[in-house]
Amino acid sequence: MPSFSRRQGCAKWRLAAAGRGTALVVVKSLIFPFKWTEVQFVYTIAIWILIASIARILFSYLKFLTKWLPDSSLIIIVGLLLGFVLHLTSLNGASLDAEIFFLYLLPPIIFDAGYFMPNRAFFKNIDSILLFSLLGTVWNCFAIGGSLLLLSKYDVFSVQFSTFEIFIFASLVSASDPVAIIVVFEEIHVNEFLFINVFGEALFNDAISVVLYNMFISFLARDLATLNLWDYASRGLSFFVVALGGVAIGVVFAFATSLATKYTHGIKIVAPVLIFLIPYMGYLTAEMVSFSAIIAIAVCGMVMKQYVKGNITNSAANSVKYFTKIISQTSEIVIYMFLGLSTVSADHYFDVLFIAATIFFTLFYRTLGVLFQCYFLNKFRSEQFKLQDQFILAYGGLKGAIAYGLVVSIPAAVSAKPMFITTTIALxxxxxxxxxxxxRPLINLLKIKTEEEKTVTMTESVYNKYLDYMMTGIEDIAGQKGHYNLVARFERFNSSILKPIFMRHQKREKNDFASVIRSYEKLILEDALEKIKNNRLNSTELNLDSFLQPGEDMEQLYTLFGEFLKKRGGIEGNGRSEDDIQDDYFAEVQAHECTNFGTELKEIENKDA
Incomplete structure (x- = not known):
């Protein structure tokens, strides 16, 4: 009996303790409900971005690091450190999901590249850009894939793979990611010719790589022995259909964005939302109908730029510019942090021979392809690719975000996927x-031509336009339909048809001569401001707070020049010039304080006279 009583007492104590614990949990859950699972994903991403942002702030103070290491490499290092911390604390590392990459992280990066593409330089070099991105990517894919497949036949590698599996891998390692190289190019001001060829090729190279990747993915479910000539022909035809379909969707949604922003002058806050929303819908539409979504959003950004800038205020344009850069760089940060994190947390399969062969073939075949393509282009171009330029083009084919996003998206059924992921990270x-x-040292060693930091003068701007017209006339006299003739035809079509449809206050013009007048007006005012500042700085110390103030002098100056130029030019403006001048100069003048601007300008004019 005593023992029974003791057991009964222990049971009562345990029950009471359990009851108190349950009551405590219930009380806590009622007062402080914990909902980590509901916010875990977004909260984790926010923490990663915060860590990367803090790291970039620290890197900006460590000049000796940023002088030699590109931004992308620094972010990878941060991801590596984070991965080691998670590994030491026995926490599971996160992995990059294909849906997250293609639907959320990739679109901002490509839209940023397309929207800020220098269109004039791009179309001037469209032949070389398309050749590098189309033919060069296809060449690299089949050359790398074929070489690795040939080596596998001799059992050189420890993991066997099928023909289509290795071509899937070859297609993704053919994608160039110029994030690191472009940063270096901008810092050292490499010449525009080389910059636009690397930048443009990388943009469309990514799109072509994704098209090839999806094409080979579609072959995975098929047996190689069952494929016939029609299967290969149809897939080859689909390659062009997918690419051209992406271009068509991009143009349609660019016009839709331009038309939508045309009618937002009453509700200006809506315009920036439409500028981001409609191109993203174009990306999703292209993805939905199996066209190239990358090409679609890149073309959309390139086409819509000139129209939407004419429909929105200067402050809205600046908001679009900075927000685009923010979301683009944020996406790149997340991808590169995933890359560094996966180095520690992901399951890897190391095959040293496969890694070495991949690195060698990517360098060798890209160099070979660039040499042959430049040799062909130099026969038909006035601006030649020098040997130094060709070396930088070949050396600048870096792999990054696109390649990593594609390799983690390979179906799990591919047995060689762990080896492909490890090799891609190593590459x-x-x-x-x-x-x-x-x-950077190589560019300096090879004495690559760089652009001088200087502002475009009034004479340069106006005579560049005159030169275009003169070259068009020469082509007409010679009976040729070259680049300048095509540009002139498009400008006439643009000014007479497209601009009146997609831009506010735009009159139908046979020739868009008003753009020359607007450039002339802007540069006159810019030169005047610069002269005044230089004159005052040379004589006395200039206090900008008292030097610039909003007043009627600036508006009177614009009216004087505007009426004078309209009379001398014999051309009525299209209603946009006042807005252009206001956007470019009134904001600057109102941000400071400008006293006696008209008096200072007259003194300079009298001195020059």
């Missing part, structure tokens, strides 16, 4: 750290 590390670090 990216080689490109970003070895090539990214050495590209």
């Amino acid at each position: 990216i590390y080689f490109n970003v750290f070895i090539q990214g670090i050495t590209i």
